[in-house]
Amino acid sequence: MVNSYAPENLSEALRLLQAGKVTPYAGGTDIMVHPRAAASYLFLRQLPELGQISATEQFYVIGSTVTYQDLLTQTKVDLPDVLLQACRKVAAPPIRNLGTLGGNICNASPAGDTLPVLYALDASVRLARFEPASVNVKDTDGSISYRLLPLRQFIQGVRRTCRQPDELLTEILIPKVRYTLTEYEKIAARKAQAISKVSFCGAAAAEAGQLTRLALAFGSVGVTVVRDSQIETAILNGDYDIAAAVKAYDQLLRPITDQRSTAGYRRTVCLNLVRNFLTAVLAQTRSGAQVTDQ
Numbered sequence: 001m002v003n004s005y006a007p008e009n010l011s012e013a014l015r016l017l018q019a020g021k022v023t024p025y026a027g028g029t030d031i032m033v034h035p036r037a038a039a040s041y042l043f044l045r046q047l048p049e050l051g052q053i054s055a056t057e058q059f060y061v062i063g064s065t066v067t068y069q070d071l072l073t074q075t076k077v078d079l080p081d082v083l084l085q086a087c088r089k090v091a092a093p094p095i096r097n098l099g100t101l102g103g104n105i106c107n108a109s110p111a112g113d114t115l116p117v118l119y120a121l122d123a124s125v126r127l128a129r130f131e132p133a134s135v136n137v138k139d140t141d142g143s144i145s146y147r148l149l150p151l152r153q154f155i156q157g158v159r160r161t162c163r164q165p166d167e168l169l170t171e172i173l174i175p176k177v178r179y180t181l182t183e184y185e186k187i188a189a190r191k192a193q194a195i196s197k198v199s200f201c202g203a204a205a206a207e208a209g210q211l212t213r214l215a216l217a218f219g220s221v222g223v224t225v226v227r228d229s230q231i232e233t234a235i236l237n238g239d240y241d242i243a244a245a246v247k248a249y250d251q252l253l254r255p256i257t258d259q260r261s262t263a264g265y266r267r268t269v270c271l272n273l274v275r276n277f278l279t280a281v282l283a284q285t286r287s288g289a290q291v292t293d294q
């Protein structure tokens with residue numbers, strides 16, 4: 001038998017989660033791929049606390065149950081264009097209407113389309129749990145505690161996160177940074193309704209002809225999204241030219257052969273993507289152009 005719970009607010013949801021074996025259910029587009037005959041689902045989409053999109057001075061703040069379609073159609077917050085590029089490439093409209101950003105993160109598939117973007121933009125996730133009254137960190141009801149951690153720390157492996165069974169992902173925080181060039185690429189068998197063979201996000205900022213910030217993230221070529229701060233720093237410092245950077249990624253990446261692609265194809269595509277992105281970034285930096293993507 002399948003049981004389902006539809007709490008009215010976050011506090012009630014967290015109590016239910018702490019009380020028993022219930023599975024958080026946002027859009028259900030990953031969960032329902034492998035439905036279980038006996039399950040208890042905790043529906044999240046009706047919770048007002050998890051469905052907001054806002055911005056502070058420092059961050060874009062996206063509620064975990066915000067769908068791809070919500071992100072693509074809202075007009076309140078000027079979200080990073082590169083995130084919207086990734087959302088447009090998820091599946092097809094029916095899945096984009098149901099699937100959520102929080103679900104993509106908690107599912108922790110290395111092929112999740114938004115993950116390379118969120119890694120490149122240094123996103124963090126906020127988790128909430130119900131606390132007994134004696135604990136000091138509380139919301140106004142005195143019953144919810146939160147922790148904030150970088151996404152790259154939250155995701156630990158294929159479908160593995162450090163979310164505790166009594167925690168819900170409530171929000172995704174993306175630092176507001178002015179990038180001069182951003183790019184998202186998804187390579188798959190078709191343009192729509194296909195899981196990536198390789199995905200890539202590059203984000204760079206330049207000031208007065210100097211590269212000041214660089215993030216390069218690769219999806220579907222490791223157990224989690226691959227990002228390497230040492231290589232990025234070497235490029236930023238001018239220690240690596242494009243050829244040296246490509247060589248460094250060639251040594252770093254360990255793609256596998258599976259039903260979607262071969263290791264060799266994935267490697268070649270990744271190296272082409274990074275070469276092309278760095279070529280564009282360095283050309284733009286030298287020309288002093290200020291193309292703002294965010």
Ligand SMILES: Cc1cc2nc3c(=O)[nH]c(=O)nc-3n(C[C@H](O)[C@H](O)[C@H](O)COP(=O)(O)OP(=O)(O)OC[C@H]3O[C@@H](n4cnc5c(N)ncnc54)[C@H](O)[C@@H]3O)c2cc1C
Nearest residue numbers: 024026027028029030031091099100103104106112113169
């Ligand atoms: C036909 C099809 C095509 C697809 N194509 C793509 C694609 O192109 N690109 C892509 O990236 N993905 C794709 N997916 C996968 C899926 O749609 C996405 O990963 C989506 O973002 C999942 O969101 P959801 O809300 O449906 O998650 P759910 O299925 O509701 O949940 C996924 C997991 O996260 C947990 N969870 C969800 N929300 C929370 C929360 N707030 N707190 C704690 N745990 C939570 C659930 O318990 C579950 O373990 C596809 C799926 C299908 C069925």
